[in-house]
Each structure stands twice: as structure tokens, then as C-alpha cells.
Amino acid sequence: MPVEIRPSMGLQDAIKQRRAARAFHSNAIPDALLEEILTLGVRAPSGFNLQPWRFIVVREQENKDKLKACAFDQQQVGQAPVILICCGDRKAASQENIEAVIELGTDLEAINDKYADYMRNSIPSFFENMPSFGSQEAWTNRHTMIAVAHIMIAAKSFGVDSCPMEGFVATQVKAAFNIPEDVDVCCLLALGFAKEPFKEYGGRFALDKVYFGESYGDKFII
Numbered sequence: 756m757p758v759e760i761r762p763s764m765g766l767q768d769a770i771k772q773r774r775a776a777r778a779f780h781s782n783a784i785p786d787a788l789l790e791e792i793l794t795l796g797v798r799a800p801s802g803f804n805l806q807p808w809r810f811i812v813v814r815e816q817e818n819k820d821k822l823k824a825c826a827f828d829q830q831q832v833g834q835a836p837v838i839l840i841c842c843g844d845r846k847a848a849s850q851e852n853i854e855a856v857i858e859l860g861t862d863l864e865a866i867n868d869k870y871a872d873y874m875r876n877s878i879p880s881f882f883e884n885m886p887s888f889g890s891q892e893a894w895t896n897r898h899t900m901i902a903v904a905h906i907m908i909a910a911k912s913f914g915v916d917s918c919p920m921e922g923f924v925a926t927q928v929k930a931a932f933n934i935p936e937d938v939d940v941c942c943l944l945a946l947g948f949a950k951e952p953f954k955e956y957g958g959r960f961a962l963d964k965v966y967f968g969e970s971y972g973d974k975f976i977i
């Protein structure tokens with residue numbers, strides 16, 4: 756019988772209580788719970804639904820230790836029961852992937868022939884011109900990190916803590932985990948049960964510093 760996985764807190768609390776955990780207990784994340792978190796993570800949106808994110812799920816201690824050595828020896832990499840190597844595949848705009856997305860949408864009756872042709876024609880030229888991003892790597896990062904954010908918040912809602920990390924040497928991670936040339940490593944994400952206390956909450960800038968009204972730099976008044 757499938758296990759029903761229910762969040763232990765609501766969205767507001769999950770967002771407020773999520774903290775970057777630097778130390779983890781060794782307790783495993785139950786498989787059904789991990790599957791639910793990973794499933795919710797990839798409900799993230801992506802341009803044309805191209806879903807460029809790819810994740811290596813690292814659970815074996817030997818591989819965690821190997822990864823830790825590529826990540827400035829950060830202890831959470833060796834401790835957390837699961838580490839995701841969060842990657843973005845620059846081939847997401849290839850004809851092969853476009854066709855895969857069309858097939859997915861067609862099976863769900865979300866894409867008709869007209870829209871499929873629009874995708875086949877417009878996606879390659881969009882990527883040739885790259886009007887809203889400077890490089891393919893920026894594009895894969897943009898999308899992968901949205902999925903990472905989904906994973907962190909979904910995890911927290913089930914009481915699972917996380918730590919996103921950019922402290923790693925990408926060339927070393929790529930070599931150690933057989934990551935192809937045209938796949939970027941966007942971040943590492945530790946998942947598990949934090950050994951509290953977390954670091955003191957560092958705060959967030961006031962809304963009037965980070966939100967502008969109508970034009971960059973103009974005051975936003977709510």
C-alpha cells in the first residue's frame with residue numbers, strides 16, 4: 756500500500772523555518788519521503804517546459820567523501836544522508852529534448868500539433884539569439900536553481916533540512932562523477948535532519964531595498 760506523505764508544516768512556516776544547515780544527523784530520509792520531495796522539486800517551472808535540471812543523488816558514504824574533497828571539505832557534505840549534485844544540461848534546447856517535451860505534453864493533451872510546430876520553430880531561434888540571457892550556462896543555472904528552491908522548501912515542509920552550496924570546484928566534481936562536458940554543476944544540496952542549533956538568522960534586507968516600484972531605483976510603496 757502506498758504510504759501517504761503529508762507535510763508537517765504549512766508553506767509560510769516552511770519558508771520561514773528553512774535555514775542552511777551546516778551539521779546533520781546520520782538518520783536516513785525514508786525512501787518514500789525522498790521520492791516525494793524530489794517529485795515536488797521538479798514541478799518547478801522552466802522556459803518552454805524544457806526542464807534542463809539533472810540531479811545526481813549521492814547516498815553512499817564513499818561517494819559523499821569523494822564529493823566532500825571537491826567541496827573544500829565542508830562537513831555537511833560528508834554528514835548529510837543525501838547530497839544532490841544539481842546540474843543543468845545545456846542540451847535542453849536540442850531537437851531531441853524539444854521532441855521529448857512535445858511528447859510529454861501531447862500525451863497529457865496539453866500540446867496540440869500547432870503548438871508543437873511553434874516549439875520546433877521558435878525554440879532554436881530563441882536560443883541562437885539568447886535575448887534574455889548571456890550564455891547557455893546562465894540559462895541552465897537559472898532553471899536548475901528554481902528546482903533547487905522548490906526542493907528546499909518542499910523538504911522543509913516535511914521536516915527535512917537542507918544546505919545549498921556553491922563552495923565546490925566544478926571541474927573536480929565533473930571529473931569525479933562522470934558529468935559530461937555540456938552539463939553544468941549549478942550547486943550541491945545537502946538534505947537530511949539538522950543537528951541544531953543553526954547559525955543565528957542573518958536577516959534579510961527591508962522590502963524597500965530590494966523591491967522597486969515601476970522602474971529600477973524608484974520607491975515601492977505598498
Ligand SMILES: Cc1cc2nc3c(=O)[nH]c(=O)nc-3n(C[C@H](O)[C@H](O)[C@H](O)COP(=O)(O)O)c2cc1C
Nearest residue numbers: 773774775776777829918919920921922923942957
Ligand atoms: C547558491 C547558494 C550557495 C551557497 N553556498 C554555501 C556553501 O558553499 N556553504 C555553506 O555553508 N553555505 C552556503 N550557502 C548558504 C548561505 O550561506 C545561507 O543561505 C545564507 O547565509 C542565509 O542563511 P539561511 O539560508 O540560513 O537563511 C549557500 C546558499 C546559496 C543560496
